[in-house]
Amino acid sequence: MVVYKLHYFNLTGLGEPIRFLFHYGGIDFEDVRYEMNEWVDLKKKFPLGQLPVLEIDDKEHVQSMAICRYLAKQVGLAGDSDLENMEIDAVVDTFNDIRLKISTVMWEQNQEVKKEKQKILHEQQIPFYFKKLDEYAEANNGHFACKKLTWADLYIASWSKYFSYAIKEVFNDYENYPNIKKVVDNVLAIENIKKWVETRPDTFC
Numbered sequence: 001m002v003v004y005k006l007h008y009f010n011l012t013g014l015g016e017p018i019r020f021l022f023h024y025g026g027i028d029f030e031d032v033r034y035e036m037n038e039w040v041d042l043k044k045k046f047p048l049g050q051l052p053v054l055e056i057d058d059k060e061h062v063q064s065m066a067i068c069r070y071l072a073k074q075v076g077l078a079g080d081s082d083l084e085n086m087e088i089d090a091v092v093d094t095f096n097d098i099r100l101k102i103s104t105v106m107w108e109q110n111q112e113v114k115k116e117k118q119k120i121l122h123e124q125q126i127p128f129y130f131k132k133l134d135e136y137a138e139a140n141n142g143h144f145a146c147k148k149l150t151w152a153d154l155y156i157a158s159w160s161k162y163f164s165y166a167i168k169e170v171f172n173d174y175e176n177y178p179n180i181k182k183v184v185d186n187v188l189a190i191e192n193i194k195k196w197v198e199t200r201p202d203t204f205c
């Protein structure tokens, strides 16, 4: 039996899409979590000095997107063709473009800069990207790509807790983005995912 060990921080972030994929597929894995204050000493122990890292039978693998694509194939949530995989990758990359902007603002320490960035985020960047993603969800019968459940749906849904902290003003009602909300709600209602979300460690984001 393959032994999986996921190393990530004690929050959702880039670890959560991987956890969602493991739980969706009913695959056992060890969910190793680190606190931020341990990180200075631990950083040098990992290949790129960053997390997540997935150990598969004692070999370390880096880069969350590569890990997600690998697991998506294992659990049957990859595309059925190169074209489908490109469609899935494109929507996930688009989501990550805005996700990264949201994260950058969330972790900004300079309050002046943060305020300025927040304004651009809320007035321009979120409306632009979320409207696009909402259109994808509408055009794909309640999914983000390929008119079927793929890892793009799980990926985006896995960020909901993080977003409910980082951009609660937008995320709590999703009024302007009903198609995104529908996909996210449907993923969160999948039995294995629901069970995981109900029982996962309670972290701030």
Ligand SMILES: N[C@@H](CCC(=O)N[C@@H](CS)C(=O)NCC(=O)O)C(=O)O
Pocket (backbone or CB within 6 Å): 013, 014, 043, 049, 050, 051, 052, 062, 063, 064, 065
């Ligand atoms: N491209 C990498 C980015 C990983 C990354 O940015 N990880 C952050 C946490 S979300 C990290 O390890 N930060 C601590 C550091 O860089 O020291 C991936 O997708 O895995």
